[in-house]
Amino acid sequence: MSKLGAAPNRTRNHVAVLMGGLSAEREVSLKSGEAVAQALEGEGYRVTRIDVARDLPAQLMELKPEACFNALHGRHGEDGEVQGILEYLQIPYTHSGVLASALAMHKERAKAVMHAAGVPVANALLVTRAEAAARHVMEPPYVVKPVDEGSSVGVLIVRPGANDMSQTILSAGDPDAIVMVERFVAGRELTCGVIGDFVTDITEIVPRDDLPFYDFAAKYGAGGSKHVLPADLSPDVYQSIRKFTLAAHQALGCRGVSRADFRFDDTPGGTGEIVCLEVNTQPGMTATSLVPELAQHAGWPFGTLVRWIIEDASCNR
16 A cells, blocks of 8 residues: 655644543553654653543643644543534544534444445444333344444444343443444454555454453453554455545544444355444554554555654644
8 A cells, every 4th residue: 555645844843642531441541642642752842641521621721732642442432522622622633523423422323324335334222221121122243332432432243043142231331321223244353544645554353362352451451452553455455444444534524543443254154244333533552452453554654653653633623
């Protein structure tokens, strides 16, 4: 694949890195934020680290940073809320804007938009967690997941012939919370990124043998998964996934950097289908994160990537 061009020179001085926050992904965000902050300092920026709390607007009005690097993950940071605060304060910020962030975070609405754009998605329906625990609302195998969380938080796979999963499903969260029940797609776990208008290569993620799928432990635990880059795929499948990645990014209105996750069923007797699971508008920036690895493969070391992201920051995204 082609390489990324030159990243812009530094035009900003003071950058606030937003990290931590209130979501279930707080600890991951702290790691992402610290890695970003150190890289930005290495690129010559003056960095203020902000562990985001409810006094964020007051902190930002006092600090008056030239831009914010949003390293938050999950609710309140990735779903349009913080983006709305930054728009109101007119502080340039990274990644996607209010609408795209909210849309991509809500898996069911994102599916509808991607499907309309020709991106293949798996059939799914929304029910309460209690309803999902009470009966099979879909023929197994299927996946039960929160409709608006990331990093595989609270995701369960219900397989044919599995023992009663009702208590496991109920114990994963609020019984009245809305969850998505989605058809399980067998096969390989693949991911592809977009940086500006550049579509990266594709990584295959192979979870550790003792992990059921690419769950939270596989994503963030040491040795939790192996990354195969570039993924060993036929040229037509490779180009299809890259095409779907860009189509999903554009249909949702994403900006800056995003990452799309796929399943490709090449199992014996399988369907051969490619399915987009979701688009992540604020991919992780930890030591095991996928987008920095994809950028490195395309010719940008981590410092160059974070410099591009912060120089791309703006309002009205």
